Amino acid sequence: MIKNTLFEAIEAGSKELQKFFNGTFTVQSKGSLNDLVTEADHASEKAIFKVIQEKHPDHFILSEETGEIKQDSNYKWIIDPIDGTINFANGIPLCCVSIGVEKDGVMIMGAVYNPFMKEFFFAEKGKGATLNDQKISVSDEDNLLKSCLVTGFPYQYLDSPNGPLQIFEKLIRKAVPVRRLGSAALDLCWTAAGRFDGFYEHKLQAWDSAAGFLIVEEAGGKVTDLKGNTYNPYQPGIIATNGKIHTALQNLMNGGDL
Secondary structure (H helix, E strand, O other), rough: HHHHHHHHHHHHHHHHHHHOOOOOOOOOEEOOEEEEEHHHHHHHHHHHHHHHHHHOOOOEEOOOOOOEOOOOOOEEEEEEEEEEEHHOEEEEOOOEEEEEEEOOOOEEEEEEEEOOOOEEEEOOOOOOOOEEOEEEEOOOOOHHHOOOOOOOOOOOOOOOOOHHHHHHHHHHHOOOEEEOOOHHHHHHHHOOOOOOEEEOOOOOOOOHHHHHHHHHHHHEEEEEEOOOOOOOOOOOOOOEEEEOOHHHHHHHHHOOOO
């Protein structure tokens, strides 16, 4: 029942993305420069809510645009109606709908769908991860210097030791390829699928990573906070890798060298 609702909700939100993409829609700032919300974000969120609340009216919801809809429930739906809003607003098809389902504080399901590339990623705890119903797994690369990485940057720069620019500089000075897709959910899914060997970011929200981190873990990868502790989507930093380069990347993130 939960799985069916998740799939229906993802599909409902994705239809709204397709309806608005490359069309005319309103765009507003959420307070800081380039932190945007569009008419399509709200439409997608509304469509997702409708599916979930019809099937599970007593479930807790946490969503990027609305915030918390609190309920006394063991279940929480963590929703990003469009992850990669700037991409979406500029007609770049690297964006998606992301929904994670948490039960008793444990992520049990996650789904991420990019309707423009027709890629549907899904994971259920203990049952592996799939892309369009085909099993996926992380890469085998064990040398950080030979890895292909992906990252993101916060809208407001974190002026702290080992911040985003410092880590990026260390990597590119050693010719390590680091990509920036503009969607943390896709960064995680592409790491799960072995396209990237690792992903790191200093500042995310729960809706950015709730589905994707489970997909990485179920694809055989490793996900921690920046210090190597068990990952919790309610704290900001993340390292997600194939497991084989994890220690090296974690060391780099905490002041070490390549």
